[in-house]
Amino acid sequence: MTSQIARLWTVVVGVVVFFLAWATIAAHPWQQAAAADPRLTAVVARQQYLQRQSAQVKQLVDQRWAAYRVALAERKLAITRANIAAAANAQAQVQAQAVSAAIPAPAAAAAAPARVVTLPPLVITKTS
Amino acid sequence: MTKHDFRAMGTTFELVVEAPAADRAFAEAEAEVERLEQIMSRFRPDSELSQxxxxxxxxxxxxxxxxxxxxxxxxxxxGGRFDPTVHDALVGAGYDRTFDDVGDTAAAATWSRCRGGVTVTGRRIELEPGFKLDLGGIGKGFAAERIAQLLALTAPSLVSAGGDVAVRGVPAEGTWAVAVDDTLTLGLTHGGLATSGCDRRRWRRAGVEQHHLIDPSTGRPAETDLIRVTAVGTDAVDAEVLAKDLFFAGSLEALERDLPAVLVTADGRTLTTGGLT
Known part of the structure; x- marks a missing residue:
C-alpha cells in the first residue's frame, strides 16, 4: 500500500518536473541576453532617416511652389499693366498723328532759319 | 527794296524794307531807337539806366x-557767361565813354567783380550795392527787334543794329542775305543773327590790349581761341546772347554744341556749325 502511494507521488512529481522543464526550455531564456541584429537596426535607422528626408523635401517643394505661384501672379499682373499702357500709347499716337495731320506746320518754322547763300549781301554783320 | 541807315547806340543802324518807299516808317524807326537809347544808354547821364x-x-x-x-x-x-553786371569791369578796362571816344591811355586797367545781384519786381529794379548794369549788346538786339516789328507794318523788313540783325517776313529773293565776312554770306529767313567779337572795339591801356567782351568769371576782357562768333537765334536778342556764350566758351565747346554759328578762330580759320552749309 505504502509503496503504491510512493509510486504515485513519484509519477506526479515527475510529470510536474517534466512540464516545468518544458516550459523553461520553451521560454528560450538564453536568447534575452544576446545582442539585437545590427542589420535590423541599420534598416530601422535608414527608414527613419528617409522619412525625415521625405518630410523635408516635401516642405521645400511646398515652399517653392508657393513662391512660384506668387511670382507668376505678379508677372501676369505686370504683363496686363504693360499691355494696357501699350494700348494707351498706341491710341495717343494715333490721336497725335491725326492732330498733326490736321494742322500743317508752317514751312518757315520747320525750315532752318539760316543757310549759306551766294546772294549779294544786303547788310554786313559786325561786332555789336 | 529801300534802305536807310543812321547812327545810334554807338553803331550804325541799317534798315531794309521791301517797298518802293518807307520814309515815314524810317522816321518812326529812328524816333523809336532814340527813345530806347534814352532809356538804355549808360553814356547818357539822364537816361533811365544811368539813374x-x-x-x-x-x-x-x-x-x-x-x-x-x-x-x-x-x-x-x-550759366553766367552772359552778364549785365559787367558795367564796372568795362569801365575799369577803359570803355568808360562811347566807343568813338575811347582811345589808348597810359593808365592801367582795373578789374571789378561781376555777377552782381539784380531783382526785378514788376517794374521795380534793384541792384546789389556795388554793381551797375550795362545793356549795350542786348539793348541793340532789343532795339533791332522793336524796329523790325515797326517796319513790318509796312513790308517785309530787315534791321541791322551793328552786329544784331532782326528780320520780319520774307523778301522776294526768298531770304535776307547778310554778309558775315568777305567770303561768307548767310541767308536768313526768320529769327535773328548777331556777331560778337574782339577783333573790333579794341584799345590799349598802359600798353595792354583791351576789348569790350568782359568775361564775367574774371571781370577782365575774355581770352579765348575765338576772335569772332556769328550766331543764329530765335530772334536778335537770343542770337546776341548765344554769340557771347559761344565766344566765351571757345571753339572746342562751340563745335561740340553744334548750334547754328560761324566761328572765326584766332589763327584765322572760319568754321561753320549747326548745319550752316
Whole structure:
C-alpha cells in the first residue's frame, strides 16, 4: 500500500518536473541576453532617416511652389499693366498723328532759319 | 527794296524794307531807337539806366524792365557767361565813354567783380550795392527787334543794329542775305543773327590790349581761341546772347554744341556749325 502511494507521488512529481522543464526550455531564456541584429537596426535607422528626408523635401517643394505661384501672379499682373499702357500709347499716337495731320506746320518754322547763300549781301554783320 | 541807315547806340543802324518807299516808317524807326537809347544808354547821364546805376533802384519803364529781365534770363540760361553786371569791369578796362571816344591811355586797367545781384519786381529794379548794369549788346538786339516789328507794318523788313540783325517776313529773293565776312554770306529767313567779337572795339591801356567782351568769371576782357562768333537765334536778342556764350566758351565747346554759328578762330580759320552749309 505504502509503496503504491510512493509510486504515485513519484509519477506526479515527475510529470510536474517534466512540464516545468518544458516550459523553461520553451521560454528560450538564453536568447534575452544576446545582442539585437545590427542589420535590423541599420534598416530601422535608414527608414527613419528617409522619412525625415521625405518630410523635408516635401516642405521645400511646398515652399517653392508657393513662391512660384506668387511670382507668376505678379508677372501676369505686370504683363496686363504693360499691355494696357501699350494700348494707351498706341491710341495717343494715333490721336497725335491725326492732330498733326490736321494742322500743317508752317514751312518757315520747320525750315532752318539760316543757310549759306551766294546772294549779294544786303547788310554786313559786325561786332555789336 | 529801300534802305536807310543812321547812327545810334554807338553803331550804325541799317534798315531794309521791301517797298518802293518807307520814309515815314524810317522816321518812326529812328524816333523809336532814340527813345530806347534814352532809356538804355549808360553814356547818357539822364537816361533811365544811368539813374538806376546811380541810385541802385528805380521804378522803370516797361521797356527797361523788359530788357533787364531778358538779360537776367540770359544770365541764367548761359550759366553766367552772359552778364549785365559787367558795367564796372568795362569801365575799369577803359570803355568808360562811347566807343568813338575811347582811345589808348597810359593808365592801367582795373578789374571789378561781376555777377552782381539784380531783382526785378514788376517794374521795380534793384541792384546789389556795388554793381551797375550795362545793356549795350542786348539793348541793340532789343532795339533791332522793336524796329523790325515797326517796319513790318509796312513790308517785309530787315534791321541791322551793328552786329544784331532782326528780320520780319520774307523778301522776294526768298531770304535776307547778310554778309558775315568777305567770303561768307548767310541767308536768313526768320529769327535773328548777331556777331560778337574782339577783333573790333579794341584799345590799349598802359600798353595792354583791351576789348569790350568782359568775361564775367574774371571781370577782365575774355581770352579765348575765338576772335569772332556769328550766331543764329530765335530772334536778335537770343542770337546776341548765344554769340557771347559761344565766344566765351571757345571753339572746342562751340563745335561740340553744334548750334547754328560761324566761328572765326584766332589763327584765322572760319568754321561753320549747326548745319550752316
Amino acid at each position: 538806376l546805376n546811380r541810385d541802385g533802384a528805380i521804378d522803370a519803364s516797361q521797356d527797361l524792365a523788359e530788357v533787364v529781365e531778358l538779360a537776367l534770363a540770359a544770365r541764367e540760361r548761359t
